Amino acid sequence: MRIRPNYVAGLAAVVWLLIIGVPLYALLNTALQPQSTYTDGGPVSLPSTVTFENFVTVVQSGFPLYLWNTFLVAVLTVAIVLILGIPISYAVVRGRGWLTRGVFRLFLLGLAIPSQAVIIPLFLVVNGLGLYDSLWGIVLPTAAFALPVSVLVLSGGMRDISVSLYEAMALDGAHPARILRELVIPLSRSSIATTCVFTALQAWNGFLFPLIMTQSDETKVVTLGLYNFVSEYEANVPALMAAVLMSAIPILVVYLFARRSLVMGLMGAGGK
Known part of the structure; x- marks a missing residue:
């Protein structure tokens, strides 16, 4: 039997992945930026500088x-x-x-x-x-x-x-x-x-x-x-x-x- 793809369920899964993934990305992105520059590009922008000083x-x-x-x-x-x-x-x-x-x-x-x-x-x-x-x-x-x-x-x-x-x-x-x-x-x-x-x-x-x-x-x-x-x-x-x-x-x-x-x-x- 041919299985028909469920596009609605796939779209819902992508939306749910974004709901979960975006805050996690913002958390990791902020943790890897210096305190002086973490607000320059917004919480979901690509980091201009990556540092591990925050963990230190x-x-x-x-x-x-x-x-x-x-x-x-x-x-x-x-x-x-x-x-x-x-x-x-x-x-x-x-x-x-x-x-x-x-x-x-x-x-x-x-x-x-x-x-x-x-x-x-x-x-x-x-x-x-x-x-x-x-x-x-x-x-x-x-x-x-x-x-x-x-x-x-x-x-x-x-x-x-x-x-x-x-x-x-x-x-x-x-x-x-x-x-x-x-x-x-x-x-x-x-x-x-x-x-x-x-x-x-x-x-x-x-x-x-x-x-x-x-x-x-x-x-x-x-x-x-x-x-x-x-x-x-x-x-x-x-x-x-x-x-x-x-x-x-x-x-x-x-x-x-x-x-x-x-x-x-x-x-x-x-x-x-």
């Missing part, structure tokens, strides 16, 4: 430390969410009692609570625990607010696993921990990948918790480190764009490796 300025400002702190926050947050979210989701899916249903409803209720509404009690709790101005003061609240969506995604993926597989392992004498380890986790890779990417993005782009829970340069993350290039009277825009580019590359790499599992998990096909 970013590195010398201590930005690699902020990247490292953000990486630690993201890794620890993802670890906590997976350690807590996978068993909770498994209990929600396999449990039949009122307690598991109540726990699931409690997590769904957490979706409706914005972090801005409880930031003062959170600050008092973190300060009372002695975690103020530490990375744990960012990790724990971020993980708490990532858990509701994570439980929702993970439980959706686990529900896609056939009940007969659960029953077959139970008949073979497998205890719940073994079923979770050998059946549920391998067949929930897509939903787990979705949870990892979502949680990592939330931790990487977090601004409110780092702003309120930290104050020293040693605990700064990238979202706060970007302010180093903006002062009261001026802004070093090329260096700022270079810092944004450096901060976006790690999470982009994570997305490239997990994009297929991420799409499958969001489509609700985590166990298929």
Whole structure:
């Protein structure tokens, strides 16, 4: 059969590529120009001078430390969410009692609570625990607010696993921990990948918790480190764009490796 080309879809794809590509080009173009000339030809014009001094300025400002702190926050947050979210989701899916249903409803209720509404009690709790101005003061609240969506995604993926597989392992004498380890986790890779990417993005782009829970340069993350290039009277825009580019590359790499599992998990096909 002869396949007829879909010109409308091709045109829409080109338009969408421009929508995504033009801002990225403007970001890279500005990051590679000197501060004195980056406004001469506009954000999408070809650069007259290419320099890497902006990246040197970013590195010398201590930005690699902020990247490292953000990486630690993201890794620890993802670890906590997976350690807590996978068993909770498994209990929600396999449990039949009122307690598991109540726990699931409690997590769904957490979706409706914005972090801005409880930031003062959170600050008092973190300060009372002695975690103020530490990375744990960012990790724990971020993980708490990532858990509701994570439980929702993970439980959706686990529900896609056939009940007969659960029953077959139970008949073979497998205890719940073994079923979770050998059946549920391998067949929930897509939903787990979705949870990892979502949680990592939330931790990487977090601004409110780092702003309120930290104050020293040693605990700064990238979202706060970007302010180093903006002062009261001026802004070093090329260096700022270079810092944004450096901060976006790690999470982009994570997305490239997990994009297929991420799409499958969001489509609700985590166990298929």
